[in-house]
Amino acid sequence: MTTRVLGKTFLFLFVFFLLDHCLGSFIERYGLSYNERTVRSIYLQKEKLDILFVGSSHMYSAVDPQIFAERNIKSMNLGLATAGPIYYTYMIRAFLNHNKKPGTIVVEAAYQDFTDKSDNLSYGYFTYLGFRDRLAYYLERKDYRTFIGSLSRTFLNRDYFFSAVSACLGKDTKARWDNGFIYTEGSLEDGQTLADGLKTYHDYFKDNPNHLLDEKFQLFDSILSSLKESGIDVIIIDLPEYRLLQDDPTYQPLRVQFVQKMFHMASRYRYRFIDFNASESCKDLRKDKKLFRSVDHLNWQGGKVFSRILMDALDRPF
């Protein structure tokens, strides 16, 4: 009797995980958004990269690895929506655990990424890391419940079920994703988008004058420190924002303070920091409404233009 019941239990669980795997795979194939695909692509790299780009949504909108590929530079864009230093830490770690060291890591350092506006996606992308990386993360954060939930592939991908069904039925088409670069649409020629973006940031800066978080700087510092120890070259970049955002009187002094801090941190490790908002090379780009989809995000056309500027700025033999 006991053997029979135990046998049935094992069979039941086996069939469950089989179905779970199939359903989960279906959702992943049709429904996953770009961020999750980006995380998964960490495990699909086969060759040694020349450059790894790490950053937030600013990064995935701004750097197109295809442009770099034109000059035979192998690169990958690990930009993730709302990412900040917490995400950078685990993504870089996961990448280095599974791939050869890249020649250079280009890390984004945007003002917003060091505030409470970053690293705050409640569900997180970490559940999309491989099993071991995921386990390490959740053990470190003592978040066992989320880890247990992530054991079911269906549960893990549940938020994308309906978009998977829509995509499968041909009702939902998504923008192209290309090795981390997303072909994002929209432009600031739509005056409402521009006005709303400026207002949102203005209100945020006005209401939160002291919102740069020390712990994020410390975390960023530890990323630079560990990469230094690994002998990986790092370039820190501040990606271009639309000119009028920089003109905000509340934002200006806060940003000056942030850039100084970044320069100081980069020089401590003898890394380069390139501020593309102060750079002459981006002067025209930052005025062009057609190239931005929001005040601090380029669209795909802007991304292609900027990728060439970035490639010239990096100016190194690979």
Next chain:
Amino acid sequence: MQFTSLNFLLFLLFLVTVHYLMPLRFRWVTLLLGSLYFYACYKIEYVILLPAISALIYFAGIRMEGVTSVLSRRLYLAATITSILAFLIAFKYLNFIGESASGILRHFNVLYDAPEFRFLVPVGISFYTLKALSYSIDVYRNDISAERHFGRLSLYISFFPQLLAGPIERSPRLLPQFRGNANLDLRRIADGCKLMLWGFFKKLVIADQLAVYVNQVFDHPPDYHGVALIMAAYLFTIQIYCDFSGYSDIAIGAAQVLGYNTMDNFNRPYLAESVREFWHRWHISLSSWFRDYLYIPLGGNRVSRGRRHLNILVVFVLSGLWHGANSTFLLWGAFHGLALSLSAATTGARKKAAVLLQLERIPQFHKALRILVTFHIVAFAWIFFRANSVSDAFLIMGNMMSLDPHLALPKAVDLNYLVAALVAVMALLAVEIIQRRPRIDASLRAAPIWYRWSIYYVLIFAILLFGHKGSSQFIYARF
């Protein structure tokens, strides 16, 4: 610790393991400690209430049994009932009594500001106090002998699957099981798990998803009219059933996994053909409690017709107030009392009308009509139950009649999940119509394995995909 949380499942797994590893005579200790821990997870200070009430009924029971004089027994019983009710009133009704007194006095131009007591109502107090009362009354009536084992009596009061929202189990059924040998029975454990799975499905996939719409509408009644309000009333009718019967299934299933059988609390209530029958099928443990310990002692059916109607009204008003210290519950109870009285008073007339309309020739249609009418009476009454205030309830009822056909979907509602929940409701309805037994595990036992497993997988994947994130508290756990 929510029944629908991962913490609860881990707690149950741990407790079940320890429970079956313990020698038989010490299993009550594991269960009692587990139950007290479970209660402490809500508010540790209130854990003391459980042994306090247990001690009260323990000593009172033994004393009652020890005296032969009827007067002394009555005095002991009266003292016990008063003490238990004092607990309940102190924690749950003081503010309501104060506010009501203040409101009444204002009508006579007497200004009285009732003091406000700011403490949380201990979860499940309404349920375990009824268990304590029924035990004491049973001992007084000599229906059972007083329990001499304080630990087991405490366990009867504190038994965690029933602690928050019942079923309000009677001692003659549960106490002997604590004394007996609940051996490890894998089939029973499997049945318990199936029942819990069904409960999780009802709560997470249906009740919690419907709650998003219902809460939005009932919490902002002036913003909605016509169809939107009618839809909210219907959805709440389904939500409360799935929420409470889902809870009961999980509770009964958890007890079953531990080796204990408890009473059923629901028997397809929305298929009742009259309000009277509805109360035989809905929250059975409560309605039978009020029948046995209040309605029958008041005279039951053996009194004059007028007195009988009055008794029904009293029982239902008290039953409404038992749910919560609020006038909305009072009105809900009174509405049901009146509906039941009216139903009893018009039985003959309705039979004559059925003959006149020749409904007896088409019994299936007649039955469906009776079910439909009963369902709508019950659904209408739920408006009082769910509304945040009496004025809100009347506003909702008034605005329902506006016949505004526009069905505004609140922003918080995700149409995909609402549709998934409605599909699940259809499935539930189909199951309830086909099902002949109150419990799904019993209904499925005879089915072939592929059929049963398919159902389990559908339920599991429905929970994984469409179960509401961050499940809300069970409605009845607030009482």
